[in-house]
Structure formats: structure tokens, C-alpha cells
Amino acid sequence: MSSVLPPEVEFVKAQITGFDFQTRSVHTDRGDFTYDRLIIALGSQPATFNIPGLSEHALMLKSLANVRAIRGHLEVALSGLSATRSNPYPIVIGGAGITGVELAAELAEGLRDLVRAHDLESEALKIVLVEAAATVLPGFDQKTINEATRVLKLLGVSVRTNTAIERVEADRVWVKPIGSDHPQELLTQTVIWTGGVRANELVLNSGLTLGARGAAVVDGYLRSVDHPDVSVVGDNALVRDPRNGQIALPCGQLAAQQGKYAATQILADLHGAVVKPYIPHLDGLLISLGSYAGVGTVGPVWVRQLAARVMKIGAETRYLLNIGGVTLVLARGLLLRHEFVALTRSLNGMQRTPQAKGKGRGNAVA
Numbered sequence: 001m002s003s004v005l006p007p008e009v010e011f012v013k014a015q016i017t018g019f020d021f022q023t024r025s026v027h028t029d030r031g032d033f034t035y036d037r038l039i040i041a042l043g044s045q046p047a048t049f050n051i052p053g054l055s056e057h058a059l060m061l062k063s064l065a066n067v068r069a070i071r072g073h074l075e076v077a078l079s080g081l082s083a084t085r086s087n088p089y090p091i092v093i094g095g096a097g098i099t100g101v102e103l104a105a106e107l108a109e110g111l112r113d114l115v116r117a118h119d120l121e122s123e124a125l126k127i128v129l130v131e132a133a134a135t136v137l138p139g140f141d142q143k144t145i146n147e148a149t150r151v152l153k154l155l156g157v158s159v160r161t162n163t164a165i166e167r168v169e170a171d172r173v174w175v176k177p178i179g180s181d182h183p184q185e186l187l188t189q190t191v192i193w194t195g196g197v198r199a200n201e202l203v204l205n206s207g208l209t210l211g212a213r214g215a216a217v218v219d220g221y222l223r224s225v226d227h228p229d230v231s232v233v234g235d236n237a238l239v240r241d242p243r244n245g246q247i248a249l250p251c252g253q254l255a256a257q258q259g260k261y262a263a264t265q266i267l268a269d270l271h272g273a274v275v276k277p278y279i280p281h282l283d284g285l286l287i288s289l290g291s292y293a294g295v296g297t298v299g300p301v302w303v304r305q306l307a308a309r310v311m312k313i314g315a316e317t318r319y320l321l322n323i324g325g326v327t328l329v330l331a332r333g334l335l336l337r338h339e340f341v342a343l344t345r346s347l348n349g350m351q352r353t354p355q356a357k358g359k360g361r362g363n364a365v366a
């Protein structure tokens with residue numbers, strides 16, 4: 001961590017346990033820290049909407065640790081499957097927002113390898129993407145929704161929109177079509193929840209004024225409306241775009257922007273200067289759909305397929321450059337390597353062919 005921070009910044013690894021805004025202190029497992037100005041950037045946690053069994057039995061996708069847990073879980077669950085199973089084992093993903101759609105596409109591509117590694121028939125697994133709204137990517141424009149739906153279908157993902165996850169048990173999940181009184185059960189131990197986020201528990205319990213998603217309501221300068229010496233940024237902040245009053249999307253791009261803005265605003269305060277109110281600015285929004293495809297916008301331009309995927313890699317690389325310079329890009333190069341390899345293959349015309357029956361689900365996206 002210290003390698004990406006300037007020398008003026010002292011990094012302390014500690015678990016924050018609470019705030020006292022009256023005494024201006026932050027409680028942590030390494031003692032209390034007092035502050036003159038505080039920026040809260042604790043990130044969000046999965047929102048489970050009190051769906052019975054979800055917290056206990058579903059896997060979450062929020063951190064690298066979660067990713068490792070999903071991988072470990074799949075290894076165990078699939079090694080217990082019978083090779084001669086008659087029905088495909090459903091890997092259920094709850095919530096078809098950006099995270100759920102990206103995960104479904106990525107997993108669908110990986111199914112062929114999973115099947116092979118576990119000596120299963122190619123039709124032994126299927127990805128079921130469950131979404132309560134009428135479409136995947138609710139809130140997006142119709143063109144983007146159509147493209148994502150098309151690619152997911154091509155990848156063999158079973159998309160069940162207008163369907164809510166009702167209850168999760170250790171060995172099954174109950175889903176209910178909206179408007180129906182009859183839940184249906186899917187026999188699976190694998191439910192991955194990507195249905196939304198809410199503010200960090202510490203923010204929820206902080207006593208700050210909260211709004212949608214439990215995020216702290218901030219003024220135009222990203223300061224808590226209760227304590228002007230406390231700025232809140234990222235997923236924990238309820239930020240409104242002053243141009244139209246709309247709530248800004250909780251996403252990495254805006255979180256990074258808000259972090260910078262809060263620092264600038266505090267420095268301006270210290271120097272008796274004034275900054276303009278914060279205006280969220282999205283350069284675009286790109287959604288990856290496996291290794292070969294994507295969809296979204298870059299500025300005013302709508303992109304899809306390989307161009308969108310390449311741009312998404314570009315955006316990720318730019319993010320790494322911004323926070324850690326070339327060193328970080330090179331250090332993280334290995335992580336991104338599979339994406340470049342996939343793209344190179346694709347550019348060389350080595351894309352896998354569209355799903356042939358009985359040949360697994362790894363597909364090219366044309």
C-alpha cells in the first residue's frame with residue numbers, strides 16, 4: 001500500500017470500530033485517532049433486503065476474499081456432483097445489475113474448463129441469472145440491455161427476469177416470478193448474490209443523516225450535512241448531481257473522483273480558499289461480457305463487442321496508472337494478462353465457436 005502513496009502520507013493498517021464526532025476521534029483496533037478533518041471512504045457491503053437465508057447460504061461478490069470463497073465453493077460443490085447427473089446443476093446468480101451480468105458472462109465462459117476439470121458432461125452445469133426487474137441491467141438504455149441480453153444468451157446463460165429470489169436454503173433456492181403466488185425451487189448449493197449494496201455498517205450506525213442505500217447525506221462539497229469537518233466519499237456518500245438532482249451512481253470511477261475532490265476541498269479550507277461544489281462526471285460506463293465482448297458508453301459514444309472490451313481494459317489500466325503509476329500497472333500486469341491473452345487470441349481469429357450442443361458453453365461473441 002505504501003508504494004502507491006506519497007511519502008507525506010502515513011499508512012496505518014487498522015480496523016475502524018467506530019466514530020465519535022463530538023470528540024473528533026476514530027476508534028480502531030489499534031487505538032483511537034483524533035482528527036481535524038475526517039474523510040470516510042469505507043466502501044459498501046452487500047444489501048440482502050432481509051431475504052431469508054441469503055446472508056447465511058449465499059456467496060457474496062464484494063472483495064477478493066469473496067472471489068476466493070466462490071472459487072473454493074465451486075471446487076467443493078462440483079467435485080460432489082455425479083458424472084451421470086441428468087439435470088444440469090444450476091449456479092444461481094441473484095441480481096442482474098452490472099456485477100451480476102459481468103459475473104454471469106465470465107462464469108459462463110469458464111464453464112467448459114470447470115466441466116473438464118471435474119470430469120462432468122458438458123451439459124452438467126448451467127448459469128441461471130435471476131433478476132426481479134423486467135430486464136437485465138435495470139436503469140440502462142434499451143440498446144445496452146438488448147446487447148447484454150444477446151451476449152448472455154449466446155454464452156448459454158439462462159436469464160430469468162421478472163423473478164425474485166424469495167428464500168435461500170443450504171441446498172436450494174426459492175425463486176418467484178413477479179405477480180405469481182407459486183415459488184419454484186432450484187436445487188443448488190451455489191447461489192451468488194449480486195443484488196445491490198448498502199453503506200458500511202459503521203456508517204449505518206454512525207448517527208449521520210442517511211439516505212438511499214443507507215449512504216450519508218452530503219452537501220455540495222461532499223461534507224456530511226451534520227458535521228462539516230467530516231467528508232464522506234464513494235459508496236457511503238449520497239451524492240446528488242447539482243445539475244439535475246439525480247443521485248450519483250456508487251461506482252469506482254466516481255469514488256476516485258470524490259476522494260480527490262474531498263482532498264482539494266480540505267486543502268482549500270486550510271488555505272482560506274474556496275472550491276466550486278462537486279459535480280459528478282462519468283467518462284462513460286463499460287460492462288464486460290466475458291473476455292471478448294462488452295457494452296457501454298465512452299463519453300457520448302455507445303460501444304459494444306470487442307471494442308467495448310478493449311476499452312474496458314484500457315479504463316482499468318488507466319485507473320491503475322492514476323493510483324500507482326507505471327510500476328503498479330506492471331506489477332498488476334499478471335492479473336490482467338489473461339484478458340490480453342484472450343483478446344490476442346480473439347484478434348488472431350482463434351475465438352471459440354458459438355455454442356455447439358454438447359460442446360460446453362465457451363463461446364465467441366460475434
Ligand SMILES: Cc1cc2nc3c(=O)[nH]c(=O)nc-3n(C[C@H](O)[C@H](O)[C@H](O)COP(=O)(O)OP(=O)(O)OC[C@H]3O[C@@H](n4cnc5c(N)ncnc54)[C@H](O)[C@@H]3O)c2cc1C
Pocket residue numbers: 014015016017041042043044061062063099200202233234235236250251252253254255256
Ligand atoms: C465485483 C465488482 C465489480 C465492480 N466493477 C466496477 C467497475 O468496473 N467500474 C466501477 O466504476 N466500479 C466498479 N465496482 C464498484 C466499485 O468497486 C465501488 O463503487 C468502489 O470501490 C467504491 O469505492 P469506495 O472508496 O467507496 O470503497 P472501496 O473501494 O470498497 O474501499 C473501501 C475500503 O475500506 C476498507 N474498510 C472497510 N471497512 C473498514 C474498517 N472497518 N476499517 C478499516 N478499513 C475498512 C475496505 O477494506 C476497503 O479497502 C465494482 C464492484 C464490485 C463488487
